[in-house]
Amino acid sequence: MPMILVTGGAGYIGSHTVLQLLLAGYNVLAVDNFDNSSAVAISRVKELAGKLAKNFSFVELDLRNRAALEKVFTNQKFDAVIHFAGLKAVGESVQKPLLYFDNNLIGTIILFQVMVAHGCKKLVFSSSATVYGWPKEVPCTEEFPLSSTNPYGRTKLIIEEMCRDLYCADKNWKIILLRYFNPVGAHPSGFIGEDPRGIPNNLMPFVQQVAVGRLPSLTVFGNDYKTCDGTGVRDYIHVVDLAEGHIAALRKLDDPKIGCEVYNLGTGKGTSVLEMVKAFEQASGKKIPLAMGGRRPGDAEIVYASTKKAEKELNWKAKHDIDDMCRDQWNWASKNPYGYGRSGDSPK
Numbered sequence: 001m002p003m004i005l006v007t008g009g010a011g012y013i014g015s016h017t018v019l020q021l022l023l024a025g026y027n028v029l030a031v032d033n034f035d036n037s038s039a040v041a042i043s044r045v046k047e048l049a050g051k052l053a054k055n056f057s058f059v060e061l062d063l064r065n066r067a068a069l070e071k072v073f074t075n076q077k078f079d080a081v082i083h084f085a086g087l088k089a090v091g092e093s094v095q096k097p098l099l100y101f102d103n104n105l106i107g108t109i110i111l112f113q114v115m116v117a118h119g120c121k122k123l124v125f126s127s128s129a130t131v132y133g134w135p136k137e138v139p140c141t142e143e144f145p146l147s148s149t150n151p152y153g154r155t156k157l158i159i160e161e162m163c164r165d166l167y168c169a170d171k172n173w174k175i176i177l178l179r180y181f182n183p184v185g186a187h188p189s190g191f192i193g194e195d196p197r198g199i200p201n202n203l204m205p206f207v208q209q210v211a212v213g214r215l216p217s218l219t220v221f222g223n224d225y226k227t228c229d230g231t232g233v234r235d236y237i238h239v240v241d242l243a244e245g246h247i248a249a250l251r252k253l254d255d256p257k258i259g260c261e262v263y264n265l266g267t268g269k270g271t272s273v274l275e276m277v278k279a280f281e282q283a284s285g286k287k288i289p290l291a292m293g294g295r296r297p298g299d300a301e302i303v304y305a306s307t308k309k310a311e312k313e314l315n316w317k318a319k320h321d322i323d324d325m326c327r328d329q330w331n332w333a334s335k336n337p338y339g340y341g342r343s344g345d346s347p348k
């Protein structure tokens, strides 16, 4: 079976994808600097993979450490790379743009240079629906105009452009850019899940921390949007469906016709903040106290995906609905109220 390098493999989406890859029979080497993740995630993935854990190895490194990355490629030949590693907090990127450009852009450039040097030109890259900005209409198709309102989003746009340029210069590259909508939930075992550092920026990790008593209430960012109940609408996708989307993308890389292609990974369904909170309350039996707040700068009103291209060309479709997402998120949260750490521990 092919050998895949997964960067950011200890992170939220990375850890779920590594597990699905192993279960699908792939060999995986993951790298991560644990900047926003924990080594516990790696041990849990191994546990969940059982006998298939023998096909998995991990190297702690920062992608910007060219010598360390070179060593990995010298010791191991890779059939393809799935590139998750990057910083992703929008607010932090506005405060510290250079940190984001350094980590996300320099890290990616070094990765691509080392891939070229070792003849590995198959790539799946984690892009984001953030590149659609405030879409003029929904569902968002892959052809929509692209924009960015913050340095995080700009790193995604720049890397997408970089990939198109690479393919333009050398047709041996095979690249799939995956634009994720809103990944939520956790592996149904409750063994792995999202464990953000500090106060969560995203809706569901915040809701989860309210449910376990770590935070007092959820502030709803705006209830005056032109939506069913005034709150923002997003396309939430179960993280295991998202992980499966990467396997579909890897298979697509074997298509001789593939060059540099982009696919949305979403469900095609929009859910409001209040609908999501209600589904989580039902799944958890916990009341989530709400405070109404103003709109968050940079937020769009309604964002959801057109899933047609991924369904047709990747032969992939999300299977789980928001009730499944909330059930699995709560299963993870109730078993791990302090994520991969314990109450009283520092977060990582």
Ligand code: NAD
Pocket (backbone or CB within 6 Å): 007, 008, 009, 010, 011, 012, 013, 014, 031, 032, 033, 034, 035, 036, 037, 038, 061, 062, 063, 064, 083, 084, 085, 086, 087, 088, 103, 107, 126, 127, 128, 129, 180, 181, 182, 183
């Ligand atoms: P995450 O923070 O859980 O995972 C990213 C991992 O990359 C972390 O484990 C971090 O330690 C590692 N990392 C960061 N910089 C690194 C470096 N220089 N060298 C080595 N490792 C490094 O985030 P995630 O939610 O799993 O997201 C994975 C990717 O998907 C990111 O590129 C993110 O921008 C993108 N994405 C995420 C979402 C989302 O809502 N979670 C949405 C769209 C796109």
Ligand code: UD1
Pocket (backbone or CB within 6 Å): 088, 090, 091, 128, 129, 130, 153, 182, 201, 202, 203, 204, 206, 218, 219, 220, 221, 222, 231, 232, 233, 234, 273, 296, 297, 298, 299, 300
């Ligand atoms: C946010 C980022 C986006 C990034 C994505 C995944 C912004 C402006 N956008 O998108 O660039 O790609 O996360 O990391 O930060 N909400 C609340 N209260 C909260 C948190 C969120 O009401 O405490 C609302 C938001 O206003 C939004 C919805 O919940 O309507 C989802 O928010 P979030 O999970 O942060 O995702 P996005 O806004 O889609």
